[in-house]
Amino acid sequence: MQGKSGKTIYLIRHGITAFNALGKYMGRGIDEDLSSDGIRMIEEKRDGIRRLTEGSVVFSGPLKRAKNTAALIYYDRPVIIEDTLTEIDFGDFEGKSARELSDDPRYRQWIESDGTLTFPNGESIDDFRRRTMTSLHNILRRANDAEKIAIVCHGGCIMAIMSGLCGGRYHDYLIPNLDGYALYLTADDETITDITYDRITDGCIARSSDR
16 A cells, blocks of 8 residues: 555444354354344345445455455455454353343453453453454555445454554444444555544444535
8 A cells, every 4th residue: 555545444344143142242253154044134224234335355254253244245255364453362251141140240350440450351341442453454455546435344353453443442433243343544654644434333334424
């Protein structure tokens, strides 16, 4: 990528898995595939997502729930895997629900910290945000001069990118599966500037940021 160029980046959260439906914490250490309900929802919503992101170079994270969502949405197009784009490491909370963790004092401390504490034997949000922003810069370099980029990834990755670029709290950008954000920005090899965004719901622009 040479010089500054205007880009639109679509961040799309992967489809539903069984752990998603059960409200379990599922990070980079769990490589669960899409559920049958997840596949059905992708088939229902993909036409809208495809129309919205038409002309994009498509990237995905390496875990099954992300790359298989991308493959189902963009079934007739190549999907480029960015191996570093994985979910946060929930550490000892991996694979457990809030109910299952309710008696764990470490979980109560994490909740009381507004989710800012490092996960026990896992990752901090600040470290995760730095890691995910590195992944985004990798994608921008790999996409060369593409003006539109679609990235299918994890809810945590989207929250990390949005809070890293747009400010606000990490959890302000929590979204349901298959929803996302459209980012409008200027980028070169080192910097990202002039950032605005829209919210995406059901493959359509649902809300605009102040622009």
